Amino acid sequence: MASRNLLLERELRRRVDGEVRFDDGSRAIYSTDASNYRQVPTGVVVPRTVDAAVEAVAVCREQDIPVLSRGGGTSLAGQCCNAAVVIDWSKYCRRVVQIDPESRTAIVEPGIVLDVLNARTHEYGLMVGPKPATHDHCTIGGMLGNNSCGSTAQAYGKMSDNVLGLDVLTYGGARFWAGPGGGDGLPYEMKARLRDLGERYGEEIRRRFPDIPRRVSGYNLDALLPENGFDLANALVGSESTLVTILRARLRLVEEPKARALVVFGYPSIFEAADAVPTILPHRPLALEGVDDKLISFEKRKHLNAEALRLLPEGAGWLIVQFGGDTEEEAHGKAQALADELGHAVRYFDDPAHEDELWQVREAGLGATAWVPLEHDTWPGWEDSAVAPESLGSYLRDLHRLQEEYGYAEASALYGHFGHGCLHTRISFDLVTADGIRKYREFMERAADLVVSYNGSLSGEHGDGQARGELWPTMFGPDLMPAFAEFKAVFDPRERMNPGKLIRLSGAPPYRLDENLRLGADYAPADPETHFAYPQDRGSFARAALRCVGVGKCRHEAGGVMCPSYRATREEKHSTRGRARLLFEMLDGGLITDGWRSDAVADALDLCLACKGCKSDCPVNVDMATYKAEFLSHHYAGRLRPRAHYSMGWLPAWARLAALAPGLVNLAARTPSLDALIKRLGGIAPERALPAFAPARFSRAFRRHVPLGDGHRGEVLLWPDTFTDNFHPGVAVAAVRVLERAGFSVRLPRAAACCGLTWISTGQLGVARRVIERTSRVLREEIRAGIPVVGLEPSCTAVFRSDAPDLMPHDLDVWRLRDQTRTLAELLDEHGVEPPPLDREIVAQPHCHQHAIMRFDADRRLLEAAGARLTVLDAGCCGLAGNFGFEDNHFAVSMACAEDALLPALRAAPEDALVLADGFSCRTQIEQAGIGRRPVHLAEALDEAWRAAVSGALPRQARRAPAPVDRTTGTR
Incomplete structure (x- = not known):
């Protein structure tokens, strides 16, 4: 096998224009998705073009x-x-080939992200x-593979309803455009076999395929029927890479609603909310x-979504209903009409900001239910x-009773696309003991019997995969x-397309729903001693590493900090x-064997x-910064570290030495030959200017x-972090003036101390612990x-x-230190200090x-x-x-991150806007980017504003970014 x-x-490397990876690390990364299953791939190909992917399939053939084709890898x-x-x-294969606004169509490659495409259209x-x-x-591509839907399918249907044609490749090498x-x-032979299949099984298809909006289970054989236009593209959507490789897609585009309005209804329970759905459907909402x-x-x-949750009306179950219209009046009129008709426990929203907040409550469902503090772990499956x-209320009651029978109900939230009768829930299956896995299988079989008794579907949009293929x-x-x-067999007679999933040609069942489990009864990970305590993960690094459930939010392309x-x-x-x-x-x-x-x-x-963006932005709060520090501490234990760990990791110590002769150190950094030597010895990027x-x-x-003011608000200790103390002392000078004007008496630590940040970030956790102990x-x-x-430095x-x-x-x-530490804005905000204009x-x-940790709410309130x-x-x-x-x-990745959104936003900002950045790193990056902006710390902005208010002068508006003090001297 190895040979x-x-x-x-x-052969793949020789013939395919793309990246070919057969290393254990890459295979490990692609061994699972967002499901309960794990199978190590043979290798990974990242093609640069569609034609390169065609060649990759040829080599495999x-x-x-x-x-196996893969999109975002979020399949459940x-x-x-x-x-x-x-x-x-x-x-790479994320191009928009064509947008035709006249015919309202687009031709795209499978790797393009939905929001990116919608931004283009x-x-x-x-x-x-x-x-x-x-x-x-x-x-x-992933949406086509699963026949995805989402909330707006209420108005626009599933992906199969929005596909006009598919450029597909069979494993045998046939390439054609599938369509009506x-x-x-x-x-010709394929076409004849497909028509014959439709004719022979037509009556059984009509009888057994449930007539509901969200039947996603099974191949779309109903698309082969004459009354449905023998639409092969529709038939191939949702086939989960088991039939063909989709190379390009021609999609139907719809007109964006020009206006939207939202109304939310509260009910005593989710069951009564479901009962109300048929009453709302005649109003034709965009989403329900x-x-x-x-x-x-x-x-x-x-x-x-703390702010949004406060907007919900009274209840224990809610329906969120969205309407669209050509005008705001039309959309709001529809929402108001429904609100007037139903009346009770209702909140009507005509503010787009509040509408978006409420919608995030629903979109956060998977992440909110996947990893909940003080709850059992929950998993997909059903x-x-x-x-x-019209059957949803009764079905939910019966399913809830089944969950109660198995002890699953307590941790299982019920939510979903109620307007289409589609339910989402994660269940606290025990997937690590033989008895728990037996119980999981038994529940799945009984749940399948239950939904079929309602003439329903195993899947309403996620597809069946291994979890439900066996239940067909x-x-x-x-x-x-x-x-x-x-x-x-028409498309994949050799069973080489995602084999073992959904169906087998031999008549044998596909992979069972309880095999290939990522955990399983033999799950016994190493759980080594660690430096960090992982209190949210029961003190276990193994549990922390299990926290990621594959939602893939870290792969989004705009907004937030992660990743x-x-x-x-x-x-x-x-x-x-x-x-x-x-x-x-x-x-x-099993695969990564060297720990x-x-x-x-x-x-x-x-x-x-x-x-630390993932600590707040990840739906399950993966804290990769901490995991990295932990890993580095063990990876380099007893070994030489990268040079940067000795230079920047020990920056607080070097800074104290530099303080003995700062002018001489700065002169060396400005001397080209010495600067290059310092950077080479310190593992520092040659492109960087040393601060x-x-x-x-x-x-x-x-x-x-000499203190200013009477200190009537009490005493505070200003933390002189390494960056502020040694590089930008002007920030601290401004902070002292601000605090004293606000009525505080300022003191500093009685001796030199450090928070240990640089040792933590380089994984020198033993040193970091000793530094923090001394600071304590x-x-x-x-x-x-x-x-x-x-604290003035956020990190x-x-x-x-x-x-x-x-x-x-x-x-x-x-x-105690944790509970008493505040940012400048938090302190001023908590004490009700009126800021200067x-x-x-x-x-x-x-x-x-x-x-990630302190948030920006206090700063926002203070500045506003x-x-x-x-x-x-x-x-x-x-x-x-x-x-x-x-x-x-x-350096290249660092600047690519800056150019992703920050630097373009600053270039586009008004010329006279003040750029505020409390982080030393942020200010340094902006200043070294050469875009003509000089950012200031909040303390500097408030200090200058207070000076201007006291002197009667107006803040200067003409400059890009005023500097109230020289940061390196603390003087004006």
């Missing part, structure tokens, strides 16, 4: 190797993992109709979604059934099963999900910026400080006196608020660690109270991220 795979790999039923060559379309007022909750990262009447280029009180409780517990909408006979009966096998390295590289291994998969495989030990010493894991983590040390450290200059001793008197600690503040307690979970002083345009770039015309950028990570952007070989 065969070696030959296959060599010549060597009799199975093939196991259809995206198999022992095959995986073709990943999402990196938006200029014509058009869009793709179906919109799954994963719309910002799911691919068109069979399509163009369909070989249901959510229950468990989902809302889970979102509250996970701090998701997450996607569908019945006729329950739904379709023995007489129709041969028709599915014959249909597959900057994926956006820069479009590589699965550089996504949060890819890294989590490798850590899981490392602890499992903490794994080079594959180290390579994937190398481009992790440790921005200048300040002539005097803030903490030393503060000794001569230095601050003990202030901590126990309850004195607030004010250092985040250490006190998050990393330090996780490293030292039993140190009460560290926990800031009547100007302000563009703010929140630091990633602040976004000051009268600022505030724009808070949703531009992701700046790309510098502490030591990351300074490290050798990271």
